[in-house]
Amino acid sequence: MNSGTRTLVVDGPAGAIDVALDVPSGPVTGVAVVAHPHPLFGGTRDNKVVQTLARALLATGHACWRPNFRGVGASAGEHDEGRGETEDLLAVVAAARSHETANAGAAAALVLAGFSFGSFVQTRVAARLREQGAPATRLVLVGTATSRFEVETVPDDTVLIHGELDDTVPLQSVFDWARPQQLPVIVIPGADHFFHRRLPLIKRIVVEALEARRP
Numbered sequence: 001m002n003s004g005t006r007t008l009v010v011d012g013p014a015g016a017i018d019v020a021l022d023v024p025s026g027p028v029t030g031v032a033v034v035a036h037p038h039p040l041f042g043g044t045r046d047n048k049v050v051q052t053l054a055r056a057l058l059a060t061g062h063a064c065w066r067p068n069f070r071g072v073g074a075s076a077g078e079h080d081e082g083r084g085e086t087e088d089l090l091a092v093v094a095a096a097r098s099h100e101t102a103n104a105g106a107a108a109a110l111v112l113a114g115f116s117f118g119s120f121v122q123t124r125v126a127a128r129l130r131e132q133g134a135p136a137t138r139l140v141l142v143g144t145a146t147s148r149f150e151v152e153t154v155p156d157d158t159v160l161i162h163g164e165l166d167d168t169v170p171l172q173s174v175f176d177w178a179r180p181q182q183l184p185v186i187v188i189p190g191a192d193h194f195f196h197r198r199l200p201l202i203k204r205i206v207v208e209a210l211e212a213r214r215p
Contacts, residue, residue, distance in 0.1 A: 010067070010095045012088040015076025018068040019092060020045055022058055029061030030109035030137065031096040033089060033125075035118030037143075039069045039079055049115040049142055052199045056206035057140075062111055065096045069121075082117070082149060086124040093125065111210070113140040116169070116193070120145045123152035140206055143193055147173035153181055159209045160184065161202060163191030 010017040034057070036050045037043030044050075045066040054064040069085050070077035077084060093110065100108035110129075114122035119141040129135050139158040144151060147169050154160075162174045164187050171187065178185050186205060191198045 009074070010092050012076070012091045014070055014078075014080075014084055014088065016074060017076075017088050017092060018045075018072070018074035019095075020066040022054055022064045022066070024058045024061050024063065027061060028063050028100060028108070030063075030111060031065065031100045032057040032062040032111040032113055033065045033067070033092050033096055033122075035085075035089060035112075035114035035122050036066070036069065036072075037116035037118055038145075039072045039117075043117060044068060044072050047115065048199060049195055049202065050118070052195075052202050053113045053115065053140060053142065053206065056203040056210070057111060057113065059203075059207050060210040063096070063100060063108075065092055067092045069118075082121050082124060085121045086128065089121060089125045090128060093129070109137040111138045111140060112136045113206075114142070114144075116143045116145050117149070119143065120149040120151050123154055126154060127152045138210065140209075142202065143169060143195075144174060144177075145169050146177040151177055154183065156181065156183060158183060159186070159206060161186045161188065161205060163187075163193060163195060163198070164189050165191060166193040168193035 006021045008019050034053050036045050036047050045068050057064050068075040112122045126136050142161045188198050
């Protein structure tokens, strides 16, 4: 993403997970794991929405871990329709938490962020972490693929962003998923699934949402 981006390898269930790590210039206030869109349709950790989410999280003091899903870049394995990808992200979360705890001497707050397929996987990761008694602090979901996958329920403070004119995941399907949870949906007028010319707005929304919760 920038000259300060480091690459590292996390051991996952299917082998190596290829991860990019960005660290804020100031104090680290937490960690974030950012998941990219569907790998069979060109999704990678360098997707523009993923990078926008990472920039927003960096601006709020989070060290950002951006893994490539199975079969993308140097990540081992093959696409597993979200099942293996969930296990891989759990391994990245564990590595990120361990890394920041070792550096800061205390458990770090965790944000799970994702775009499209990545959002779907992050809801599965969040559910698993809750079952383990180690939940994420916040979720940020953009273009969540509710019409294509069985997306898990999420906490009521989840930041949920969708484009008004998304023809990949219709806005109505997001409303139908969010309604039983009484979960607010932030709709960006005129935006398509990839948020062309709307990326600065996504960054602003995420920064403001996270800053509002900062102690």
